[in-house]
Amino acid sequence: MYILGVSCFYHDAAAALLRDGVLVAAAEEERFSRLKHDYGFPRHAIRFCLKQAGIEPSAVDYVVFFEKPFRKFDRLLMTVLQTYPQSSKVFRESMITWMVDKLWVETTLQAELGLPKNRILFSEHHLSHAASAFLCSPFEEAAILTVDGVGEWVTATYGIGRGNEMRLQKQIEFPHSLGLLYSAFTAFLGFEVNEGEYKVMGMAAYGQPKYLDRVWKLVHRNQDGSFALNMDFFSFHRSTKNTYNQRFLELFGVPRPPKLPFFTKASDFPTPCGLTDDDDSQLSQRNQYYADVAASIQRVTEELLLDMANQVHRETGLSRLCIAGGVALNSLANRRILLETPFEELYVQPAAGDGGGALGAALWAHNMLLGEPRTFQMNHAYWGRSNSEAEIAEFLQRNNISHRKFNNADQLVDTVVRDLVEGKVVGWSQGRFEWGPRALGNRSILADPRDPKMKDIVNTKIKFREPYRPFAPSVLAPCAGKYFELTDATRHHPARYMLYVVPVKHDFQGTIPAVTHVDGTARLQTVFQEQNPLYYQLIEGFAQQTGVPILLNTSFNLKGEPIVNTPADAFSSFVRSEMDTLVLENFVVERNMVPTNA
Ligand SMILES: [Fe+2]
Numbered sequence: 021m022y023i024l025g026v027s028c029f030y031h032d033a034a035a036a037l038l039r040d041g042v043l044v045a046a047a048e049e050e051r052f053s054r055l056k057h058d059y060g061f062p063r064h065a066i067r068f069c070l071k072q073a074g075i076e077p078s079a080v081d082y083v084v085f086f087e088k089p090f091r092k093f094d095r096l097l098m099t100v101l102q103t104y105p106q107s108s109k110v111f112r113e114s115m116i117t118w119m120v121d122k123l124w125v126e127t128t129l130q131a132e133l134g135l136p137k138n139r140i141l142f143s144e145h146h147l148s149h150a151a152s153a154f155l156c157s158p159f160e161e162a163a164i165l166t167v168d169g170v171g172e173w174v175t176a177t178y179g180i181g182r183g184n185e186m187r188l189q190k191q192i193e194f195p196h197s198l199g200l201l202y203s204a205f206t207a208f209l210g211f212e213v214n215e216g217e218y219k220v221m222g223m224a225a226y227g228q229p230k231y232l233d234r235v236w237k238l239v240h241r242n243q244d245g246s247f248a249l250n251m252d253f254f255s256f257h258r259s260t261k262n263t264y265n266q267r268f269l270e271l272f273g274v275p276r277p278p279k280l281p282f283f284t285k286a287s288d289f290p291t292p293c294g295l296t297d298d299d300d301s302q303l304s305q306r307n308q309y310y311a312d313v314a315a316s317i318q319r320v321t322e323e324l325l326l327d328m329a330n331q332v333h334r335e336t337g338l339s340r341l342c343i344a345g346g347v348a349l350n351s352l353a354n355r356r357i358l359l360e361t362p363f364e365e366l367y368v369q370p371a372a373g374d375g376g377g378a379l380g381a382a383l384w385a386h387n388m389l390l391g392e393p394r395t396f397q398m399n400h401a402y403w404g405r406s407n408s409e410a411e412i413a414e415f416l417q418r419n420n421i422s423h424r425k426f427n428n429a430d431q432l433v434d435t436v437v438r439d440l441v442e443g444k445v446v447g448w449s450q451g452r453f454e455w456g457p458r459a460l461g462n463r464s465i466l467a468d469p470r471d472p473k474m475k476d477i478v479n480t481k482i483k484f485r486e487p488y489r490p491f492a493p494s495v496l497a498p499c500a501g502k503y504f505e506l507t508d509a510t511r512h513h514p515a516r517y518m519l520y521v522v523p524v525k526h527d528f529q530g531t532i533p534a535v536t537h538v539d540g541t542a543r544l545q546t547v548f549q550e551q552n553p554l555y556y557q558l559i560e561g562f563a564q565q566t567g568v569p570i571l572l573n574t575s576f577n578l579k580g581e582p583i584v585n586t587p588a589d590a591f592s593s594f595v596r597s598e599m600d601t602l603v604l605e606n607f608v609v610e611r612n613m614v615p616t617n618a
Contacts, residue, residue: 021390022079024069025382026062026129027086027148031214031346032375033062036403037069037080041386041395043156045072046403046455048375050582054589057214058582061128062378068405077133084385086377087145088172089125141389143381145171146345149372150188152380153342154181155387156398157367158513163336164188165328168345168373169199169214176246178332181342184387184394189335195257196249198324199346201239204254204263205317209310210276213263214346221352222489224318225539226284227311234271235320245331247324276310284308286538287488322353329361339364344380348372349457351521351543354514370401370456370517379455400551401460401517404453407587412604415587422613426606429554436603437561440468440571444600445482447576449590450554453583458518459575460545461494461555463583463590465599467534468562469493469572474534478572481598484579490543492518493535496559496569497546503528503570509546518545534572545573 025036028049036046045068050056052064070077129140143151149166164186167176175197179188202220203213211219240248251257255265269275284307329341341363343354348368358366369376386392416423426432439446446466453463465482467474469491479485497509505523506512514520521543524536535542549556563569576590577583578597584590587604594602595614602609 021081021386022073022075023382023386024066024080024083024133025086025148025378025380025385026066026083027374027377027381028059028062029089029125030087030374031059032057032373033059033065034371034375034378035062035065035069036379036382037073038382038386038396039073041383041392043379043396043398043403045069046371046379047405047453048371048455051404051453051585054582056580056582061132063132066132072405077135080133080135080139082139082141082385083129083133083135084141084143084381085125085129086143086148086374086381088142141385143377143384144174145377146174146177146191147186147188147384148377148380149344150177150179150181150186150342150380151384151388152376153344153348153367153369153372154186155184155383155394156369156379156396157181157340157342158397158399159340159342159365159367161338162340162342162367163332163338163363164342164344165332166343166345167198167325167328167347169203170194170197175199176328176345178328178335180336180338184391186388190246192246195251195254196247198247198321200254200256200263201249202317202321202347202350204256204268205313207263208268208272208275209314210278210280217346217349219486219489220314221318221350222486222537223282223311223314224352225315225490225537225541226286226488227308227313227315229316229319230312231272231316232319235316237271238268239320239324241324241327245327247327272313273309280307282307282310282486282488284311318352321347321350322356325350325353326356326360329357329363333362340367341365342367344368344372344376346373349519351514351519355520355522358512358520365511366514368514368517368519369398370454370458370460370519372456372519375456399513399516400548401454401456401458402452402462402552403455405585406452407449407605409605412587412607415591416604416607416609419591421591421609424608424610426608429557429606432603432606432608433554433558433561435608436466436558436601437565439601440466440562441565443468443471443474445478445598446601446603447590447594447599448558448603449576449584449587450603450605451552453585456517458545459573459583460517461547461552461573463576463585464494464573465576466558467572468566469532469535469570470566470568472533474572478534478574483574483577483597488538490537491535491572491574492543492545493532493570494545494547494555494559494573496556496563497548499563499569500544500546503532504542504544506544506546510548512546515544515546516548516551518543520544531568532570535570
């Protein structure tokens, strides 16, 4: 039986295909359309999933959409009616997009796939999130917590999963939303909502939570683990553009302009040219304020999540917790939940945001609706498309690109290790691309983590991104406990997907400065031989040469672009940056092989 899950028309569009309950393929649309966070109908992702399974659309037994469009429309309508006339503009704008595609999801799915109506099913937004975590977790029984911006009406739920059943017991409803609270600060700090949340987390490390009292004016925590926003400070319920209002600004001052160079005394970022020392110190002080605000909202978010997780534990008494929804990507908070609640093990799957809803919707239909037993555990993220040798060879030949081809993995690894040890930056594309927002060694830019200058090199010459954002270490799983505060890596699934921030052990912070954040932490990825043997071999090879079983790993994309998919995407990123080596499966292109006008 084939079940296709689809999520779109809100945040990240994605498709996921199950064969008899086991995942065959899953991908976000942005990788194919090349539009970052593409939320349109995931035509390409669906086509890819079907091709990976070798089937035609007519072979699909059920298509499952990840939420209920009419219920969501109901929320929009009610919110608008309650806040009329301030909301009349948002109503007009939203109405157009709803009338054009969102309400007619069923018709769209029918038309695109040629399937009859009775094979199209609708899950619910938070049920899809819950299913995307629990139903593919290794746990037979676990508590479940879902937290995001908003689904149809709901912004957070919790409940219990047992076998192939899930029961969500309690929920928090719009407009009270932890995701939207965090997003308001994302916007205030000059970042794009739904994109810049990681940057807030990165910036928080440069600040102190000095403004907790102000942030707590915006949100009230309840005894039962829930919370309520003070809507006097927000405008997301009546505006499509602004998430906060004038009263918020009276509390927090002038928003950070998006292009303002960010550096503080601690960030060690080179002085922007043209600034005098005085300007420089003024700017540094101003940035310090924003970093302190970032640290404050991060801390409050963590506290609210801890409240929720503790309450879930009190009510369920279970020792394992599955988390999903966009907020589950907050790797600092995940770590605190593990350390500061009675839960002993956490599970988060790599596409914890709305893209993951496609997977959850399909699992929900298979396990809960059809009552089939669970037969699938997700323990790696490599569910995307791969590039065949023939495709790469054809691309290189057609474009006249000089290259070397290796016929065995040992020689390839030796060459790449030599480059890394020499301080070169390597674009590494292998196997199937990752599911979710993180690159985990199949579409990664790799470098030597021991070189203190490497962070600046990769930030400014290769990724063109903000200099304060940390880079992640990929570490061989058996060695994780030596370098990081993480014992028994096999039990910590979120670390496989870079979803834990942990302290780097004090003695090793100087060994791997390029992946140690300013506060002494790292967002590590544990690499397991069974799940990614080639990447494991590469890190092992690097360890043999250097004694350090760790590589700097950042996603293979340039700033503002989706992670690369095809050889053409990878080569384009390579030539537009100052990467030294490009590895496409067993083909290697060195910088000096490429003409300067390529
Ligand atoms: Fe969501």
